[in-house]
Amino acid sequence: MAARRVLLLAAAAVAGAGAQLQLPWTTDVGNTTFGPDGPWQAVLVKLNGTGSQMQEVPLWPGGSGVSEIPTADNGGAYNMPSSAVRTGRSRAASDKWFSTVFMESEWSGFEYWDGMELEPRFGSGTQITANATFVAATKWTGSAPLNETDYRPSVGILGFAPRSERSDDTTVPSILEQLKASGDIDRNAFSVHVGSAALGLPGSLVLGGYERNRALGQVGTFTLTDSIPIMYLRDVVLDVEVGTSTSYAEGGNGSFWQESTETGEQYTKYVGGAPGSVVVIPNPASPYIYLPPGFCEAIATSLHMTRHDATGLYLWERSTQAELFVNSSSYLGFVLSDQSATNLTIKVPFTLLNLTLEPPLAERPVSYFPCKSMESPYGFWQLGRAFLQAAFLAIDYEGEVAYMAQAPGPHLEQSVVKKLDGSAVETNPAESFAKTWQDHWQPVYMDRSSFDASDDERLSAGGKAGVAVAGVAVTALFVSGLWFWWRRKRGKGQETDAGSGSQAGSSGESFMDHGAEQKMLRVDKATELDGHTHAVELDPRTPPVEMGAPLPHEMGSHTESTRTVRHEVPSDSVVYELPTPTATPDRAAAGK
Numbered sequence: 235m236a237a238r239r240v241l242l243l244a245a246a247a248v249a250g251a252g253a254q255l256q257l258p259w260t261t262d263v264g265n266t267t268f269g270p271d272g273p274w275q276a277v278l279v280k281l282n283g284t285g286s287q288m289q290e291v292p293l294w295p296g297g298s299g300v301s302e303i304p305t306a307d308n309g310g311a312y313n314m315p316s317s318a319v320r321t322g323r324s325r326a327a328s329d330k331w332f333s334t335v336f337m338e339s340e341w342s343g344f345e346y347w348d349g350m351e352l353e354p355r356f357g358s359g360t361q362i363t364a365n366a367t368f369v370a371a372t373k374w375t376g377s378a379p380l381n382e383t384d385y386r387p388s389v390g391i392l393g394f395a396p397r398s399e400r401s402d403d404t405t406v407p408s409i410l411e412q413l414k415a416s417g418d419i420d421r422n423a424f425s426v427h428v429g430s431a432a433l434g435l436p437g438s439l440v441l442g443g444y445e446r447n448r449a450l451g452q453v454g455t456f457t458l459t460d461s462i463p464i465m466y467l468r469d470v471v472l473d474v475e476v477g478t479s480t481s482y483a484e485g486g487n488g489s490f491w492q493e494s495t496e497t498g499e500q501y502t503k504y505v506g507g508a509p510g511s512v513v514v515i516p517n518p519a520s521p522y523i524y525l526p527p528g529f530c531e532a533i534a535t536s537l538h539m540t541r542h543d544a545t546g547l548y549l550w551e552r553s554t555q556a557e558l559f560v561n562s563s564s565y566l567g568f569v570l571s572d573q574s575a576t577n578l579t580i581k582v583p584f585t586l587l588n589l590t591l592e593p594p595l596a597e598r599p600v601s602y603f604p605c606k607s608m609e610s611p612y613g614f615w616q617l618g619r620a621f622l623q624a625a626f627l628a629i630d631y632e633g634e635v636a637y638m639a640q641a642p643g644p645h646l647e648q649s650v651v652k653k654l655d656g657s658a659v660e661t662n663p664a665e666s667f668a669k670t671w672q673d674h675w676q677p678v679y680m681d682r683s684s685f686d687a688s689d690d691e692r693l694s695a696g697g698k699a700g701v702a703v704a705g706v707a708v709t710a711l712f713v714s715g716l717w718f719w720w721r722r723k724r725g726k727g728q729e730t731d732a733g734s735g736s737q738a739g740s741s742g743e744s745f746m747d748h749g750a751e752q753k754m755l756r757v758d759k760a761t762e763l764d765g766h767t768h769a770v771e772l773d774p775r776t777p778p779v780e781m782g783a784p785l786p787h788e789m790g791s792h793t794e795s796t797r798t799v800r801h802e803v804p805s806d807s808v809v810y811e812l813p814t815p816t817a818t819p820d821r822a823a824a825g826k
Contacts, residue, residue: 254443255354255418256356257279259277259439261431269592270592271591272589273432273590274428275436276294277292277295277439281303291303292311292389292390293390295424295439297330297395298329298395299408300345301350301392302328303370304390305370308371308373310388325369326343327342329391331515331519331520332515332614333519335610335611335616336520336616337377341390342369343369344372345368345369345370349365351363365412368393379544380594380595393409394409408422409441410424413441421632424442425443426440426627427622427626427627428623429623443653443654445649446651446660447642447646447647447648448626450667451640452639452661453639454570454637456572456573456636458634462515463516463627464513466502466571467511467513469491470569473565475675479678480564482537482538482556483536484535492532494512497610497613498613501513512525514614516616516638517618518618518619520619521618524608524615524617525615526608534605537551539603545596547603547605550588552601558678562678563668565582578638583675586620589602589620625638625639625640628659633656639659639661640667642666643667643674645670645674647666
């Protein structure tokens with residue numbers, strides 16, 4: 235057995251983190267990305283023998299007890315070496331977090347174990363090798379439209395969960411268990427932030443710990459049930475972080491909540507969730523955001539999308555208004571309730587929800603919204619890579635808990651690697667969220683060009699009322715003066731100079747042109763460089779604003795909405811103490 239547990243101990247600390255291990259991503263060097271529904275970036279490990287025969291293999295991090303690796307003759311990068319040991323088991327749909335259920339596709343093949351080399355992301359070239367149990371995926375069963383093409387996924391799954399079965403001599407401990415036993419990591423745990431290949435936001439995978447700059451503000455703590463993170467979704471809302479909404483969304487900001495299915499309600503009740511909530515499982519191995527029927531449809535209708543029948547996904551409208559909306563600071567907020575019934579909102583900017591469908595999923599590259607409504611046979615749903623672009627997820631198998639927090643945008647703060655020890659998760663301030671997006675968002679502001687002033691300099695409601703009253707008085711005096719002048723001219727027949735009257739009329743005409751025109755000001759990178767802003771006309775769907783009515787930016791970050799938010803977002807702080815882990819409820823596993 236010792237020969238099957240080959241571990242090369244790493245002496246060098248990784249980025250000053252101690253016994254934590256950061257793994258590299260495909261975009262670190264070479265900028266390799268994956269589709270046809272991305273672009274996505276994946277974690278890199280090495281397989282295929284020893285020494286110079288090792289080859290890099292891209293994988294999604296996940297919670298399965300075994301890894302799943304496509305072979306080279308089926309679209310993957312794995313060539314079976316003679317050193318691989320076949321266990322005799324045949325496996326299919328091996329992802330314990332149910333990605334195959336929601337993707338409606340699966341790999342199958344025989345189970346093997348072989349040496350897997352884990353190279354530190356920022357190390358001195360030292361490699362750590364562990365025995366990995368994996369399925370050499372030789373058969374792909376895909377759903378339409380992939381089942382009608384020759385497409386095979388090239389990225390598999392890197393499983394970290396403890397092995398649930400130890401039935402014979404060919405079964406080895408999990409990768410994390412081996413690394414902890416060798417002293418390479420301190421804890422049987424890992425953290426992940428998928429990031430964005432399209433926006434140059436690098437991914438993060440830390441074994442035994444986490445990067446503090448990947449978690450912002452409040453941390454939610456969730457129960458692991460049979461090593462599966464169970465979370466309760468309470469609401470899905472549309473809102474804006476900086477500036478004001480563009481009026482592109484029909485109905486304005488607010489909730490898109492729909493009723494769950496009967497199976498979903500039963501499962502939520504079974505696992506102890508609040509009535510009206512939906513059970514979701516975060517999973518980097520699944521590409522999309524999978525929600526009950528009606529959710530994605532409601533969002534797509536509000537945002538003028540069209541359904542792509544072949545995939546069941548929705549395509550973005552090709553218009554200037556849609557582009558302004560996507561590049562603004564508007565986001566889709568997911569309100570989650572943790573094990574203490576505390577609400578946590580994860581904000582997923584629409585900039586991250588503008589991905590690309592390519593052949594064979596579509597005839598030509600098109601922009602799509604990665605949200606898919608579907609019936610779930612189990613009564614729970616999935617928050618996949620599209621969601622985890624904006625969310626920090628940590629799994630602590632020893633404490634039987636999962637942690638989630640808001641993840642940053644592309645403008646990352648300094649990386650500080652911390653260990654997961656069950657006591658506290660340190661985060662960067664919640665207020666830094668907007669700062670990490672400042673180079674990529676192009677906020678919009680509703681403004682009246684008659685007021686050339688900042689928001690802080692604008693008049694209060696009382697001040698505006700005073701201006702209005704004064705305006706009425708001035709107008710009355712002007713009319714009275716004009717009447718007396720006319721009487722005088724008529725009575726005396728004298729020639730009168732009307733220059734002052736023309737001047738007043740000109741001034742009044744200029745005020746109407748200047749004050750009544752509504753504009754959308756778009757602030758982008760050019761603004762920061764030369765100090766100028768670019769005026770962009772409003773979407774023709776924008777309703778007129780009455781004179782004297784409060785403007786959207788004067789009401790905070792929200793515009794008037796026909797929808798309501800179901801749950802308030804709690805205030806944020808920097809460090810959150812974690813509750814003492816409790817025993818896993820004595821319930822059936824989410825799926826076996």
